[in-house]
């Protein structure tokens with residue numbers, strides 16, 4: 338907590354406590370990959386994988402997900418994947 342002195346409407350000096358963390362949001366960690374990207378076959382990406390899917394949202398947009406991670410999908414970007422990501426060790430050739 339940071340303490341600041343400010344002047345109120347009546348000219349009185351008051352001390353307020355300001356949270357340093359307020360307004361700062363932790364960056365979203367990408368948790369949508371079945372295994373760390375880059376642990377799969379060289380030259381392959383999520384885009385060429387059997388498990389990569391496009392999911393239509395309720396409101397707008399299409400989101401890219403890994404079907405192997407379906408049980409932990411959220412409505413947010415934390416469970417999204419990038420199709421250009423290097424393949425992980427669970428990569429399977431698209432049929």
Ligand code: SF4
Nearest residue numbers: 371383386389403425
């Ligand atoms: S390579 Fe396939 S199994 Fe691995 S995270 Fe990407 S879509 Fe999922």
